[in-house]
Amino acid sequence: MSIRSHERLVIENDLHRALDQQEFQLFYQPRVDPRTGTIQCSEALLRWKHPKLGMIPPDKFIPIAEESGLIVPLGAWVLHEACRQNKAWQDAGYAPMRVAVNVSAKQFGRGLTDSVAQALKESGLAPDWLEIEITESVLTDNENTVIASLRKLKSMGVHLAIDDFGTGYSNLAFLMKFEVDTLKIDRSFIQNIHRNIEHQLITTSVISLAHNLGMRVVTEGVETIEEHQFLLKYEPNEAQGYYYARPASALAYEKDNLNKQAH
Ligand code: C2E
């Protein structure tokens, strides 16, 4: 058996216990105002600290968790932990910022809105501080369930963001229907943007259209000072990427990112 498929088997077997064994952890990466560097939002990114394999990135186990249905309790845990942590930071006196949580298409119609309501209630976090990030693909399958869930989330006061925008098949008019607050432009358009005229045209058009429709824009995957400086003139509301900060554990995030801000 190849190392790859062996690893996949280990992951499949161990995933079931991992939630009970408290092997999951949330890392955080800031979404900043690129003009000032002020943190606007912290995106929660799931990690699995496997006792033998070490830190496993989400791309390796989320698809497996989706197939097995584990994504439902795991997703509920993520919501709970992200809300708890953000409220703890607010209570500790840090300047309030939103927390963004990624949810999978598989969570829709399977208790997502109840999980959100419960996470908010148990943590005491006001709904305005929570943003749910979904990909365009969520909007294209199972339309009625998804629309009902998104309406419910909006009516609760939770914000909605479209992740990886530009990689799927939706368009901005379609997004209007869902009352999306924030558009995150996929990093494939941002990479080397200062040298790619096509990406410049797409990014600037998407930003101005999104702004005209009243949405906020986040440019994702900013890695270099050249990309950062180039993007400034497009005035995205927020930017995110290794140039500003890499994802880090809650402790490291607090120490290296939150402590730099006035509080
Ligand atoms: P995403 O939501 O698009 O998150 C951004 C990913 O890009 C993260 O990878 C982040 O570490 C990485 N990234 C951030 N800045 C840069 C940059 O400047 N350059 C490059 N090359 N990469 C950057 P990560 O943490 O491995 O997460 C991968 C994906 O896994 C996420 O993509 C998201 O779709 C999914 N994911 C993460 N956490 C969760 C979760 O709690 N639930 C669900 N359902 N999915 C999650």
Ligand code: CA
């Ligand atoms: Ca995301």
Ligand code: CA
């Ligand atoms: Ca993304």
Ligand code: CA
């Ligand atoms: Ca992604």
